[in-house]
Amino acid sequence: MYLTEEKIKKLEIKANDIRQSIIEMLVEAGSGHTAGPLGMTDIFTLFYFHILKHDPKNPLWEERDRLVLSNGHICPVLYATMAHSGYFPVEELKTLRKFGTRLQGHPHREYLPFVENSSGPLGAGLSQAVGMALSDRIDGQDKERFIYCFMSDGEHDEGNIWEGIMLAGKNKLRNLIAIVDRNNIQIDGNTEDVMPLEPIADKWRAFNWHVIEVGGHDFRALNEAVEEAQAIAEKPIVIIAHTIPGKGVRSWERDYKWHGKPPTKEEGEMALKELKDNRPIQNA
Amino acid sequence: MLNPELKLNPKIFNNDVEQIPIRKGFGQGLLFAGEQNKNVVALCGDLTESTQMHFFKEKFPERFIEVGVAEQNLVTTASGMSAMGKIPFVSSYAMFSPGRNWEQIRTTIAYNDRKVVIAGSHAGVSVGPDGGTHQAIEDIALMRVMPNMDVFSPCDSIEAKKGTMVLAKTKSPAYIRLAREKTPVITTEETPFEINKAQIFWMPDVGLADVGIIATGALIHRALLAAKELEKEGIKTKVMNLCSIKPIDEDSILKLAKETKALVTVEEHQIAGGMGSAVAEVVAQNYPVPIEFVGVHDRFGQSGTPDELIEHYGMGKDSIKEAVKKVLSRKI
Numbered sequence: 001m002y003l004t005e006e007k008i009k010k011l012e013i014k015a016n017d018i019r020q021s022i023i024e025m026l027v028e029a030g031s032g033h034t035a036g037p038l039g040m041t042d043i044f045t046l047f048y049f050h051i052l053k054h055d056p057k058n059p060l061w062e063e064r065d066r067l068v069l070s071n072g073h074i075c076p077v078l079y080a081t082m083a084h085s086g087y088f089p090v091e092e093l094k095t096l097r098k099f100g101t102r103l104q105g106h107p108h109r110e111y112l113p114f115v116e117n118s119s120g121p122l123g124a125g126l127s128q129a130v131g132m133a134l135s136d137r138i139d140g141q142d143k144e145r146f147i148y149c150f151m152s153d154g155e156h157d158e159g160n161i162w163e164g165i166m167l168a169g170k171n172k173l174r175n176l177i178a179i180v181d182r183n184n185i186q187i188d189g190n191t192e193d194v195m196p197l198e199p200i201a202d203k204w205r206a207f208n209w210h211v212i213e214v215g216g217h218d219f220r221a222l223n224e225a226v227e228e229a230q231a232i233a234e235k236p237i238v239i240i241a242h243t244i245p246g247k248g249v250r251s252w253e254r255d256y257k258w259h260g261k262p263p264t265k266e267e268g269e270m271a272l273k274e275l276k277d278n279r280p281i282q283n284a
Numbered sequence: 285m286l287n288p289e290l291k292l293n294p295k296i297f298n299n300d301v302e303q304i305p306i307r308k309g310f311g312q313g314l315l316f317a318g319e320q321n322k323n324v325v326a327l328c329g330d331l332t333e334s335t336q337m338h339f340f341k342e343k344f345p346e347r348f349i350e351v352g353v354a355e356q357n358l359v360t361t362a363s364g365m366s367a368m369g370k371i372p373f374v375s376s377y378a379m380f381s382p383g384r385n386w387e388q389i390r391t392t393i394a395y396n397d398r399k400v401v402i403a404g405s406h407a408g409v410s411v412g413p414d415g416g417t418h419q420a421i422e423d424i425a426l427m428r429v430m431p432n433m434d435v436f437s438p439c440d441s442i443e444a445k446k447g448t449m450v451l452a453k454t455k456s457p458a459y460i461r462l463a464r465e466k467t468p469v470i471t472t473e474e475t476p477f478e479i480n481k482a483q484i485f486w487m488p489d490v491g492l493a494d495v496g497i498i499a500t501g502a503l504i505h506r507a508l509l510a511a512k513e514l515e516k517e518g519i520k521t522k523v524m525n526l527c528s529i530k531p532i533d534e535d536s537i538l539k540l541a542k543e544t545k546a547l548v549t550v551e552e553h554q555i556a557g558g559m560g561s562a563v564a565e566v567v568a569q570n571y572p573v574p575i576e577f578v579g580v581h582d583r584f585g586q587s588g589t590p591d592e593l594i595e596h597y598g599m600g601k602d603s604i605k606e607a608v609k610k611v612l613s614r615k616i
Contacts, residue, residue, distance in 0.1 A: 068364075108395055116367065118396040124360045124388050131364020131372075134349060139368075140324070160388065163357030167349075 001050065003223045011219050011278055014084065015045040016279045019248045020272055023095050027268035029097040035245035035258040036152065037077035039183045043150070043241060044081040051226055053145060056086035059114040065145045066132050067115050069099040070125020071152035071181070072106035073260075078115070079103050087114050123158025125149055126178060130168045133236070142175040144245045146230065146268045149178045154186030156243040162207075168236040169208035176236040178209075181216070183245040185220065185256035201240055210235045216243030216254045249274055285489050286508075291474040292485060296508060303466035305404045306502060309441030310462050311336025313448025314373055318344050325365055325451055327351050327374045329358045335375035335462070335558050355381040359388050359402065366398035371452055378404025378420035378461065386426055393457045396433040401451045402427075405462040407582065408501065408552035410590035411599055412465065414436055419585035424500075425557025428530045429461040434458040435530040436479065437500040437551075437559070440470045446477045454479070462550075464589045465500035470525075482533040484512045484540075486523035493522040495608045496540040499550035500526045500559045501579075503599060507550050510604040519608060529559050534577045536568050546611040547575045551595070551606055553580040576607040576612040 003011075012015045022037045048271070058064045069078055077094065083090045095101040102112045106120030117128050119179070129149035136142040155161060168176055170269040180200070188194045197203075210232045222241065229237040245259070246252035249271040263271060286292050295301045299608065317579060318324045318340050326340045327349040349365075355376050362372035373547075376382065382389050393400045407420045428435045434456045438444040443463065451458045453613045470485070486508055487493065499507040500608045502526050517551040526533070539545060544565055549560030560577040567573060580597050592602050 066367075079580060114346070121387055121391050124356075124392050126394060127357045127360030128364035128367065130357075131361040131366075132368050133364075134361065135325075135365045135368035135370050138370075141341075160356040160360065163352075163354035167351060167356070167357055167361060250353060 003220055005049065007050070008219045009282060011045050011049060012280045013039050013282060014049055016248070018045060018077065018080045018084055021084065021090065021274050022076045022266050022277070023263060023271050025076055025080065025093045025096045025266065026262035027265055028094050029102035030262060031097060032262050033073045033260050034262055035185060035252065035255070036071070036074040036181065036183065038249065038252070039216065039243040039245040039247045040074055040077050040150070040181050041247065042096055042219065043179060043243070044077050046150070046219055046222050048081045048085045056082070059087060066129070066147045068116050068129040068132070068147070068149045068276060070149055071122055071155055072119030075107050078107065082114065092230045103139070112195065120154035122152070123160035124255045125151055126161055127167070129178070130164050130173065134171060135196055137171070137176055141183050144175070146175050146177055149176070150179055151178060153180055153184065153191050153197055153200070156197050156200070164220040165209065166203065166216045170241060172234055173236045174233050177226070178236070178238040180238060180240045181243055184248065185259055186244050187259050189256055204238045208235060211239065211240065212239045213240045213242065213243050216241035217247060235254055241269060285487060287487055290476065290483060290485065291472050293469050293472055295506055296468065296470060296505070297509050297512060300595045301468045303468055304441040305464060305466050306438055306441050306444045307461065307462040307464065309337045310403055310445030310448050310460065311339045313445035315339040315343060316445070317449050317452035318347065321371065321452060323369060323371050325349065325370045325372050326363050327358055329353055329355050329371055329376040329381065331376055331405070335403060337375050339470055345476055355385040356388050359385050359400065360392050361397060362400045363392035371399060373401045373403060375403040375405060377418060378407040378423045378449045379418055382423055382426050382459065383420055390430055394430045397432060399410065399455065399457055399459060401458050403460045405458050406464040407461045408463055409585040409593040410463055410465045410502070410552060412593065413587050415561065415587040416585040421580050421585060422557070423461060423551050424551070424553050424559055428562060429557070432456060433529070433530065435461070436527060437461040437529055438527050439501060439504045439525050440467060442469060442471045442473060442475070447479055447527065448481045461501065463502055468505045469507060474594070479535060480528045480531050482524050482526045482536040484522050485525050486521065488515070488520040488522070491520065493544050494524055494545045495519065495521045495548060495605065495612055496524060497521055497548045497550060497608065498524045498526050498537065498540070498546040498563055500529060501552055502548050503552050506599070506601045507604055509601045510608065513601070514605060514608055521608060526559060529562055532575045533567060534570070537563055537566050538571050541571045541573045545573045546615045547573055548578060548604065548607045548611055549575060550578040550599065552599060553579050555581060574611050576611040578607050
């Protein structure tokens, strides 16, 4: 669906609000991951507010698209985006990682049934999405909806990922769209130092996937990439989205040290001020 | 005597007792389950005939997924299919599934509460010549410690068939343990079957038993042979078939413990963490009695014939008899 300038401005404002929520919830929790959620905020915002066929008031609507989050540790952005789109109150975000919360440190369906899958251990999400797409094909539903899998670049170190890539390529799953958060960092450092992934696009292509590369913070380009993906009929599709970890807080961007730690109260206040100062203004 | 109410195979003690691999019953049960419910799907890791999924594959090719030699993908893909309302059965050798993919089973099936039935074939040392790498003797322990996971260990092909059909209808994810070799057919189509109920296969002609023997899997045949010989020696036993290791039939186990005040457990598995340990957990907390464990003593398997290996690792008829005599001497 075409994105108007007005809609893009609305998405930018929404993404800014979601980033603020992410920082607030991480400061409150005192633990959790920062860089990945901020880097993926624009993509989550675009999906929940423009692309996904879903109904926050009827989360288990049978005909909905499915969004499998493979790298569960970026769940602050999933929770914040879901709250802002109406799945549960934004206030609840403050309970992240606390005893009794629905917002477990990594997503758990038993506590929050609106998520499609429990996740955390890396490398297992794509195969679940493959299973969903296989089911859709058996049932003749593969033209009715899309199965999206959001995954990290670092988790390509896991063998399970490549097993899933092979099975999807073999079965030419047309309604499966993987989105790789290519932010180039993982816990121990830069991906190309820890375990080089390049040429990552060629690797996917070699496994019989249609590959699209796109900037991860340009709503128009992202939207066009998803539209291209939806138009491919004979293969599964991967969108390699080049994102900036820590995006939105200038001093945190591209620094792998922000992968797995939360901001302190002071760092959070600095970041919130920066985001508020940069919040776009909606034209009347 | 054999429990007359259970209509067991009358030829159990004959040399020419019919022998069928337990895994074959799984294959037949899966085919029937597939006929009864179109949502049943099957996934296999390049062992379709070995795990007897070929019956299903031939009848329902569109509902069969060949995953290749990729056990982690086997179970995670099944989890995704379950999320869409399918009832996936996955099969490989027990050593690889759940041996290699345990964390994926835990997170994407058990923790994720997705109904998937995991069939682990070629369990136990009786795999034989393939040797220790292929002999899963830790799988019961691996699976029974996992919350939300049922563990089913049938004693013969008929029980495997009945259980497989039931597991297509139950709510929890489940593990079904299968063996490669042909083993004696103990039950009949007429034998009553409730998946979570333990059954007494052998009992004294009159009076109470001195020792209770609890067995799972094909070794129950050796337990029955031992019981028959012990009867001639004046030792009265009851032999219980414990096919559901989780959930475990506490009532029946405690009833047997109270009657006999001495138990022997028999399984083709490590003693640590297996069926015997599960029985001990029940007994120790409710009605402590001495227990002797027949199983593998913290060792790996090796090549050999199934009979050689079962004898070598101390799970043969004579080992069971020794264990019964030992626990009798420990009885308070």
